[in-house]
Amino acid sequence: MDLMHPLDGLDARPWxxxxxxxxxxxxxPGLLRDLTGADVDAADEALSELYGSVLHQGTVYAASAEAxxxxxxxxxxxxxxxxxxxxxxxxxxSEDEYGVAPGAVRAAVADRLPLLLPxxxxxxxxxxxxxxxxxxxxxxxxxxxxxxxxxxxxxxCEPSVRTEVLAGITRLDPQGGAAAAAAVLDPSQAAGVRxxxxxxxxxxxxxxTEPMHATMLSLLPADPLRxxxxxxxxxxxxxxxxxxxxxxxx
Numbered sequence: 590m591d592l593m594h595p596l597d598g599l600d601a602r603p604w605x606x607x608x609x610x611x612x613x614x615x616x617x618p619g620l621l622r623d624l625t626g627a628d629v630d631a632a633d634e635a636l637s638e639l640y641g642s643v644l645h646q647g648t649v650y651a652a653s654a655e656a657x658x659x660x661x662x663x664x665x666x667x668x669x670x671x672x673x674x675x676x677x678x679x680x681x682x683s684e685d686e687y688g689v690a691p692g693a694v695r696a697a698v699a700d701r702l703p704l705l706l707p708x709x710x711x712x713x714x715x716x717x718x719x720x721x722x723x724x725x726x727x728x729x730x731x732x733x734x735x736x737x738x739x740x741x742x743x744x745x746c747e748p749s750v751r752t753e754v755l756a757g758i759t760r761l762d763p764q765g766g767a768a769a770a771a772a773v774l775d776p777s778q779a780a781g782v783r784x785x786x787x788x789x790x791x792x793x794x795x796x797x798t799e800p801m802h803a804t805m806l807s808l809l810p811a812d813p814l815r816x817x818x819x820x821x822x823x824x825x826x827x828x829x830x831x832x833x834x835x836x837x838x839x
Contacts, residue, residue, distance in 0.1 A: 595662035596621060607652040608688055610645030614652035617642070621659050625668050636672055644676060648685040649694040657694065661701035670708065671719045677705070678723030699727035706736045714747040721750065725757030734761045741769065748779035755782065759789040767793035774800040776807065784808055 599618050607614040616638070623635035639660075643653040657677065664673040681698040698705075708720040721740065724733045741754040755773075759766025770786035770793075778786075783804050790801060 595666045595668070596625065596659055599659060602655055604652070604655070607650075607655055609642040609650045609652040610648065611642055614642070614650075614655070617652055617656055621656070621663065624663055624673070632669060636669065636676070639676060640679075644679050644683065647679070647683055648687050649680050649683045649689060650687055651689045653680050654689055654694045654697045657697035658701060661698070661704045664708065665704040670711070671713070671715045674705070674708065674716065674719040674723045677701075678719070678726045681723065681726040681728075695727060698723075699729040699732070702727060702729060702732050706733070709736055709740045714750055717745070717747070718750045718753045721753040721757045725760045728761070730761040734758065734765070737761070738765075748782055751779070752781045752785045755785045755789055759792050763789075763793035767795050770795075774804050780808055 596618075599621060602618075604617050605613055605615040607617075609617070620635040620638050620642075623631045624639075626632060639656070643650060643656050657680065660673050660677055664670045664677065677698050681695045683694065686692075686694065702724060705720060705724055708716055709724070711717050711720065717740070721737060725737065727733055737754050737757045741751060741758065745751050745754065755766060755769055758769055766789040770789040773782050773786045774790075775783075787801050787804055790798075795801075
């Protein structure tokens with residue numbers, strides 16, 4: 590995969606015969622090229638158009654699967670990486686599929702995990718956090734779970750990333766997430782991570798415990814822990830300022 594030329598082969602794909610939310614996907618090559626350009630406004634508009642066409646209100650299409658390899662290479666090459674990861678994660682998460690084989694779009698994202706998993710070690714916390722969210726939605730536990738577990742150790746010092754990593758581990762392996770959560774339910778840990786640990790425990794079916802009760806009481810009111818990015822994990826991914834998550838992964 591040549592990251593110097595992430596759009597190689599773009600025009601060879603049968604875009605005009607594929608469809609997205611607004612019909613023919615013949616506009617996709619232009620939108621992908623705009624994402625690589627120096628015009629910030631054009632790139633912003635292209636990203637918005639892609640969300641509207643290949644992930645329209647959460648629905649994915651045949652053109653979505655075809656766009657995935659190019660989007661993954663754009664992300665890996667550093668073109669709007671966090672934004673493109675969020676788009677890829679949303680497509681992997683979707684179960685609302687139109688005109689495409691069930692699971693085909695998710696499988697296309699999973700197929701690009703070799704490109705996406707290295708982004709868990711990006712120098713940018715927002716990229717690492719979005720990568721954790723996106724790769725966990727591929728459901729490819731055999732590949733993604735070890736990478737998330739490795740990132741969840743002492744190597745990761747940003748609490749918001751640790752929070753998303755815990756959510757991703759729980760998504761792929763609820764029992765593993767519960768085991769990781771049990772290690773961080775104490776006041777010495779970051780507030781957002783502790784909240785994520787409570788939800789990880791509940792997602793795994795762990796009975797409500799005194800440490801969970803004490804954690805929730807200590808974190809109230811919870812609104813300050815939320816951020817404008819908590820759509821990623823759905824809950825508990827707000828930015829906080831102290832560290833502490835060491836998942837006990839298989």
